[in-house]
Amino acid sequence: MMLSQTEENYLKAIYSLTYTNSNNVSTTLISEAVKTKASSVTDMIQKLAEKDLVHYKKYQGVSLTEIGQKIAVEIVRKHRLWEVFLLNKLHYNWDEVHELAEQLEHIKSETLIDKLEIFLEFPTHDPHGDPVPDKEGNIKHHNDTMLSSVETGKSCVVIGIKDSSDPFLKFLDKLQIQLGNTLKVISKEPFDNSMLVETTIGSISISNQISKNIFVKNL
C-alpha cells in the first residue's frame, strides 16, 4: 500500500494519541496533532477508513485497524532510528533531531531502514528514551514509573521523557539532566508536589509538571 506523507502523518498521530488518550481518538485531537482544521481531519479519516486503515463511525472517533497500526509502528520505527542516526553520527543535539526525523521517516524504501539499523548497531532506544520497534513491529513500552512517584530518599535512573517537545528538552539541558543520569529524591513538598532532587551537578528543585514527565527506573 502506497501512502502519502500526509496519510502517514495522520496514522502516526492517531497511533500516539491512542496511547496518551482514549482508545477512540477524537477529530479535534487529531487536528491539533497534524495542525489542520477538524473538517480536514474528517475528510482524511473517511479516506483512511475507505482504505481500511482506521475504524470509523460518524461522531464516534477513530481507532487504527491492525494494518493501520502496523504502518504507524513502521513510521515510528523509522522516525526513531533516524533520530539515533542524527544524534550518534551527525552529532545533533536531542532537541534538534525530531523535526528532521519528521521528514526522514517518510523516505520510501524496502531496505533503507533495516540497513540503517544495522549501521547504527541495533539501538534499542531513541535519543529521548523511546523504544525502537523491531523489524516485525514489536515494541517494548516503557514501564511507566515517573520521577514524581519516586519515594523520598530513594534513587533512580532517568530512562526517558514523556514530553519530547523542544522547550522541555532545552529546559532539561539547562538543568543538565540527561538519559542515564542518577537522581536522588531528597525531599518532597506536599503543597505543590515539587521535589528537591540530588543531580550530578547538585541539588535542584523540580516542579510536579516536570517530574511527571520524566521516566525513571528505581535503583
Added chain:
Amino acid sequence: MMLSQTEENYLKAIYSLTYTNSNNVSTTLISEAVKTKASSVTDMIQKLAEKDLVHYKKYQGVSLTEIGQKIAVEIVRKHRLWEVFLLNKLHYNWDEVHELAEQLEHIKSETLIDKLEIFLEFPTHDPHGDPVPDKEGNIKHHNDTMLSSVETGKSCVVIGIKDSSDPFLKFLDKLQIQLGNTLKVISKEPFDNSMLVETTIGSISISNQISKNIFVKNL
C-alpha cells in the same frame, strides 16, 4: 525560498539538460526528464519564471537564472552526498543509490547536508564519479576524456561514467569494471569502433556505445 519537491525536480532537470543539450532547454526534453506531459511542463515553467528561477520566453525554451542555478546545484550536492552515504556507510551498490537519493535530496534543513559531508569526510566524488559541489556551489566538472578516445596501446584509469542509468551500471558490474580500475587499450576495430581492452580480469571487447560513456584519466 521554500520550494516543493516537484519544483526542485524541475530545476535539477533543467540544470542537467543544460549541460547535456543546448543552453535553452525545450519543453519536451524537460517533460521526458521529469516524466510528465509537455503541457504540465509549460504550467510549471511559467510558475518558475514567476519566481525568477528560470528565464522563459514563449516557444523559446528555458534556462536557469542565477538563483535557479544555485538551487539546482544545491540539490545536486545533496543528491551526491546522500549517494556516498548510501554506498559507503549502508553498503548499497552503485546501481541502487540513485533512486533513494532522489528522495533524500529533498529533505529540508539548513545544517543536515553539511553535517553529513563532515561525517563522510568531504568526499570529492559520488559513487558514479560525479563531482560533489562544495558548500558555496563550486563544482569541478569532469575533464571529458572518454575511453573511446584513448589511443591503442595506452593505459587509463576509470574516473566516472556519463550514463549512470541502472542497466548501464549493472552491465559494468558484469564486466567487473569499477571506478579506479586501470584499463589498457589493446586494439581498436575501425569497422564498428569497438575496442579490445585489458581489464583486471582479462581482455574484453567493448562497443563504442560503452566506451563513449566511460570517463577516464590517461596514464
Added chain:
DNA sequence: AAAATAATTTAGACAAGCCTAAAAATATAA
C-alpha cells in the same frame, strides 16, 4: 427535559500538479 454549548460533519471553494484535447506557433519538406 429543554436549552445552550461544543464537537463533528457536510457543502462549497481553492491551490498545486497533473491530464486530454484543441489551438497556436515554429520547424521542416515539397
Added chain:
DNA sequence: TTATATTTTTAGGCTTGTCTAAATTATTTT
C-alpha cells in the same frame, strides 16, 4: 514559398489536501 508536420501553449477538468461557513449531532448546563 506554400504545405505539412512537430512542438508548444491554452483551455478545461481531475485529485489531493486544505480552508471557511453552515448544518447536524452530542454533551453540558439549567
